[in-house]
Amino acid sequence: MDTTAFSGLQRSFQESIKTAQKVLIGIGEEFNERFEKIGRFPKLASALNEVDANPALAWTVPFLEKLYLEQAGDDSRTEAYRRLYELVKDKDYFIITTCIDGHIQRAGFDSERIVAPCGSYELLQCRAGCCGKLYPAQDFMRPVRQAVMDGAGLACLVQPVCPECGAPLVFNNIVSAESYDEAGYRPQWEQYTRWLQLTLNRELCIAELGVGMGLPNMIRWPFEKIAFYNQKSSFFRVNGSIWQMTEELKNKGISIGMDAVDFLRGCR
Ligand SMILES: [Zn+2]
Structure with missing residues (x-):
């Protein structure tokens, strides 16, 4: 893959996180432990x-x-999580992940800022x-x-x-x-929905990373809705196979057709 073609997108992704007041992150299938x-x-x-x-x-x-x-650890996925952590560690962020493997916990993220509705x-x-x-x-x-x-x-x-x-x-x-x-994730889910309410009318960077169509009502569809209604939001969809943007977000969302793990590893 010609990764240099993506370096501009990686820069604008990082820039968008840097300037945002809040960062909403969705982690999906491309991060699943295999x-x-x-x-x-x-x-x-x-x-x-x-x-x-x-x-x-x-x-x-x-x-x-x-x-x-x-x-098992210290592989490409862990490196991607660490890069992401470096990007958001000083931001007001929240992560929703469909992964159940718990690898994300090792990268340094505040566990109070993660919800894993699929369990662990x-x-x-x-x-x-x-x-x-x-x-x-x-x-x-x-x-x-x-x-x-x-x-x-x-x-x-x-x-x-x-x-x-x-x-x-x-x-x-x-x-x-x-x-x-x-019941295992309920308390964090409540935190998450409270946090989401506070993103209204804020400069919000939405990063949908490696989220497929396995459980679209958990991340993919709600994120599209948030991006549509929040006029001050930016929306990045990073996915190696299904990166296409919906019609409503065509002029706003940024589609990046690259595996999200590789994309993050290239952010520096
Ligand atoms: Zn029983």
Whole structure:
């Protein structure tokens, strides 16, 4: 890819953040962890082989994913998040992300300024959704970590269950939990909507970064609406595959047809 063609856009993106009073950031699919580098972690890879050989251990897979997330890092995505952090750290910003991998938390952002409506690997919930209680996942990770790292094997692990009804506990995110309990992100969602109200009539820079059409009513459509109604806003849509702008925002929005991770890494 001829990245020099994008350097002007990267400059105007950074300039727009610099001059804005508020910065609204949406992070989407292009930032999702793809669990591709499992080969780098031989102990995790052999634990997954154990699951393949014994389907009764399938419940451990999300716990192994969490282990992976704790260890995998420092790649292009992390670098992109760090660049973004450098751009906004002194601004009044808010981030909404559909990612559940938690990588963004490592870059230095204020967690009070992030909402992750699709959940995370930080909390567990009852699979049956009986009681609406959430449990810190960390409490259950120690035995899993030990079984994998010591090579003791997964068969010795006991699946955590809901103290109320005995159903298995699953991660509180849209991938792991069939009846996903939204209580996990509610408080941050309220913060987010309060913050949004304060952007009315302010110079707002809207950055939609790598957001696809998977869950358009979470970021893509609301951002278009905000950009349309806020006369003082600027709107950047960065996406490697679907960067097109709607008719209403044609004269206002800036479409950038580049993978958002690569785009941010080029901002300096
Ligand atoms: Zn329960």
